[in-house]
Amino acid sequence: MTATEAAAKPATRSAARRARARLSEGKKAERRLGWLLCAPAAIVMLAVTAYPIAYSVWLSFQRFDLKFPDEREFVGLANYATVLTNGYWWTAFGVTMLITVVTVAVELVLGMGLAWVMFRTVVGRGLVRTAALIPYGIVTVVAAFSWKYAWTPDTGYLASVVGDGAPLTERASSLAIIMLAEIWKTTPFMALLLMAGLALVPEDLLKAASMDGATGWQRFTRVILPVMKPAILVALLFRTLDAFRVFDNIYVLTAGANNTSSVSMLTYNNLMRGLNLGIGSTMSVLIFLAVAIIAFVFVKLFGTAAPGSSEEGKR
Amino acid sequence: MVERWRRRRLAALATAALLAPLAGCGGDDGGVPVINVYYAPEQNFQKVVDDCNQQAQGRYRIAYQVLPRGADDQRVQMVRRLAAEDDGMDVLGLDVTWTPEFASAEWIREWTGEHKEEASRGTLEQPLRSASFEGRLYAAPKNTNTQLLWYRTDLVPEPPKTWDEMIKMSLDLKAQGKPYEIDTMGAQYEGLVVLYNNMVASNGGRILDDEGTEAVFDQKAVDALATLQRFASAGVTNPSFTNTQEDGARLQFQSGSGAFQLNYPFVWPALQEGAPDLKDKVKWARYPGMSDGSPSKVTIGGYNLAVSAYSKHPDEAFEAALCLRSPEHQLFSAINDGVPPTIESLYADPAMDEAYPFKADILAQVKEGANRPLTPAYQNLSTVLAATLSPPAAIEPERDAEALRASIQDALESKGVLP
Numbered sequence: 216m217t218a219t220e221a222a223a224k225p226a227t228r229s230a231a232r233r234a235r236a237r238l239s240e241g242k243k244a245e246r247r248l249g250w251l252l253c254a255p256a257a258i259v260m261l262a263v264t265a266y267p268i269a270y271s272v273w274l275s276f277q278r279f280d281l282k283f284p285d286e287r288e289f290v291g292l293a294n295y296a297t298v299l300t301n302g303y304w305w306t307a308f309g310v311t312m313l314i315t316v317v318t319v320a321v322e323l324v325l326g327m328g329l330a331w332v333m334f335r336t337v338v339g340r341g342l343v344r345t346a347a348l349i350p351y352g353i354v355t356v357v358a359a360f361s362w363k364y365a366w367t368p369d370t371g372y373l374a375s376v377v378g379d380g381a382p383l384t385e386r387a388s389s390l391a392i393i394m395l396a397e398i399w400k401t402t403p404f405m406a407l408l409l410m411a412g413l414a415l416v417p418e419d420l421l422k423a424a425s426m427d428g429a430t431g432w433q434r435f436t437r438v439i440l441p442v443m444k445p446a447i448l449v450a451l452l453f454r455t456l457d458a459f460r461v462f463d464n465i466y467v468l469t470a471g472a473n474n475t476s477s478v479s480m481l482t483y484n485n486l487m488r489g490l491n492l493g494i495g496s497t498m499s500v501l502i503f504l505a506v507a508i509i510a511f512v513f514v515k516l517f518g519t520a521a522p523g524s525s526e527e528g529k530r
Numbered sequence: 531m532v533e534r535w536r537r538r539r540l541a542a543l544a545t546a547a548l549l550a551p552l553a554g555c556g557g558d559d560g561g562v563p564v565i566n567v568y569y570a571p572e573q574n575f576q577k578v579v580d581d582c583n584q585q586a587q588g589r590y591r592i593a594y595q596v597l598p599r600g601a602d603d604q605r606v607q608m609v610r611r612l613a614a615e616d617d618g619m620d621v622l623g624l625d626v627t628w629t630p631e632f633a634s635a636e637w638i639r640e641w642t643g644e645h646k647e648e649a650s651r652g653t654l655e656q657p658l659r660s661a662s663f664e665g666r667l668y669a670a671p672k673n674t675n676t677q678l679l680w681y682r683t684d685l686v687p688e689p690p691k692t693w694d695e696m697i698k699m700s701l702d703l704k705a706q707g708k709p710y711e712i713d714t715m716g717a718q719y720e721g722l723v724v725l726y727n728n729m730v731a732s733n734g735g736r737i738l739d740d741e742g743t744e745a746v747f748d749q750k751a752v753d754a755l756a757t758l759q760r761f762a763s764a765g766v767t768n769p770s771f772t773n774t775q776e777d778g779a780r781l782q783f784q785s786g787s788g789a790f791q792l793n794y795p796f797v798w799p800a801l802q803e804g805a806p807d808l809k810d811k812v813k814w815a816r817y818p819g820m821s822d823g824s825p826s827k828v829t830i831g832g833y834n835l836a837v838s839a840y841s842k843h844p845d846e847a848f849e850a851a852l853c854l855r856s857p858e859h860q861l862f863s864a865i866n867d868g869v870p871p872t873i874e875s876l877y878a879d880p881a882m883d884e885a886y887p888f889k890a891d892i893l894a895q896v897k898e899g900a901n902r903p904l905t906p907a908y909q910n911l912s913t914v915l916a917a918t919l920s921p922p923a924a925i926e927p928e929r930d931a932e933a934l935r936a937s938i939q940d941a942l943e944s945k946g947v948l949p
Contacts, residue, residue: 278944280944281609281613281635282631282634282635282906282907282944283634283635283906283944284635284636297945297946297947298947301946301947303917303947303948303949304947367770367773367778368769368770369770369781369782369785370781380769381769381770381772381773383773384769384770384771384772384773384921469773470718470719471718471949472717472718472719472772472773472920473718473772473920473921476949481947481948481949484913484948484949485947485948487606487609487610488602488605488606488909488913488948489909489910489913489944489948490609490613490635490909491910491944491948494944494947494948
């Protein structure tokens with residue numbers, strides 16, 4: 216669009232009018248074509264996401280346990296009442312919130328540092344960037360197993376560092392280890408998104424700020440952060456949504472022992488192991504709602520948008 | 531019947547030979563039915579399968595599909611596919627605790643007539659009970675299993691008969707500065723439920739009523755809670771007790787810190803290889819009981835073979851299952867893979883002596899053993915029980931029993947939330 220407008224400028228007025236008329240016609244055709252091109256993807260999306268979601272909602276209104284096929288019946292909101300008044304659910308919800316808030320906060324700080332290093336490195340830039348991304352490249356379950364063995368007394372190298380006990384047998388230390396594994400794993404992802412934001416900060420702006428006598432900290436908080444805000448919000452949104460659905464690390468490290476289950480872990484236990492489609496679907500619908508609320512808050516209240524898209528719209 | 535089959539096969543072969551150049555790649559449709567057996571990894575099971583394929587003489591061909599190693603993963607894979615009415619599975623290797631569940635869900639076929647008779651002939655009572663649901667047989671017991679007490683003869687001259695005795699011995703050893711640990715499974719999973727079930731059964735207590743539909747949790751089951759708590763808090767366990775599963779317990783004992791180990795017989799061959807300095811100092815005895823004079827009743831484990839309700843070749847599948855668990859093959863698996871047979875007469879076979887020096891104790895324990903509560907909702911019950919029992923040192927018998935009566939009843943009716 217910008218390109219066509221720019222091309223239209225030097226033309227004479229009448230030519231411009233003609234061009235505009237032609238454009239709007241072309242625009243219509245373009246829009247139609249756009250819809251047609253989108254349609255297959257939209258239909259596939261509906262089939263693979265909307266249908267399962269609707270089916271989950273439908274299942275969540277039923278008493279439906281695969282073990283007792285004859286006892287299937289419609290129970291309305293009874294499953295929601297069962298789950299929302301259950302202690303295990305709220306414990307798991309608390310654990311999930313704790314993990315989400317702590318890991319995302321720590322990842323933001325560490326990720327910023329790592330992004331800065333990756334961005335500013337002069338020597339061996341490729342090597343530094345590759346090395347920083349290794350944890351993100353390792354399969355979560357594999358990494359979780361190595362953490363597990365590392366923290367197991369007798370076989371692990373980390374367990375002896377912290378003393379005699381077995382850290383994965385107590386709640387606080389288990390949660391700390393789960394969060395550590397999460398942070399180790401996803402900080403590079405955060406750093407990658409933030410590095411894209413750093414690249415948006417114009418060098419001239421920083422030079423001008425230092426000419427005006429801004430200290431390093433002031434340049435960071437007054438110039439870099441505001442310019443980076445869209446990138447930071449997107450990074451936070453992605454990570455928060457991901458962190459809220461934490462599963463692999465818990466599944467491997469503690470399997471939910473000592474009240475370390477997250478909501479996803481609890482859902483898996485009810486759905487896959489308990490074969491209780493009613494209760495399990497209720498939980499997955501609740502997780503879906505929670506994730507939707509998080510996304511809504513980020514998009515509407517903090518104004519998160521795809522990086523660069525808001526500026527493009529203004530220009 | 532067989533004659534007719536042969537003739538038909540010959541005719542089919544002749545036709546196939548004539549048509550072969552035309553068909554090119556017709557596949558095996560209408561040929562020998564393939565029986566897919568989904569079974570846990572067992573090192574020499576393929577040899578049993580090959581042998582059965584030979585005995586089948588072309589009536590069917592068994593394909594061994596190896597399930598994941600973890601019991602939960604095995605169950606989840608089969609359950610997911612059965613829920614989708616997958617007809618690609620014919621024979622299913624079920625842990626003894628899953629049989630009622632699969633039967634209630636109408637995922638497996640009842641065994642009747644000749645097949646039933648062959649599956650029950652000479653089979654030990656407890657394993658056979660584990661394969662039954664509502665008075666009907668739904669699977670053929672393939673192997674059983676039970677935990678023994680393994681102890682260090684250099685530290686413990688006479689093996690303890692009861693839990694209290696064992697805890698006291700361990701504390702004495704600890705006071706003398708010798709290896710003292712009682713190594714066993716205490717993580718929040720099935721193993722902890724088995725540990726507790728051993729105590730309840732040995733004490734003569736009950737968790738469910740006889741129909742398996744009501745949570746009873748009588749006084750003797752409450753006393754067992756107290757014993758478990760005492761054991762876990764006496765300072766006689768490994769520091770990792772609450773995160774220990776079978777192999778962890780084996781490693782703890784093998785590392786030399788344990789005086790006692792309660793575990794399955796797989797620890798014996800592993801000890802011979804992994805701890806040569808310990809192997810002559812370790813002996814076995816019956817699992818400890820709850821009180822003097824009444825021997826322990828120990829939980830039985832093991833696998834049953836069932837035929838999927840969605841199998842396209844049920845007759846061949848029943849035959850294949852019977853072959854895989856035939857006396858001759860059970861003996862082979864016992865000797866080569868260390869899984870105890872479910873047919874009593876095999877224990878008298880001298881061929882078992884070398885691989886199974888402890889066979890007499892195993893047989894006695896299986897004969898006088900106990901099943902875990904037999905109910906379709908066992909998985910729920912076990913999950914709830916494991917969550918309440920964990921960590922065992924924090925058990926408060928009366929309060930927990932009260933909570934368990936309610937949560938187990940919910941679990942049985944699939945009403946509550948599983949932890």
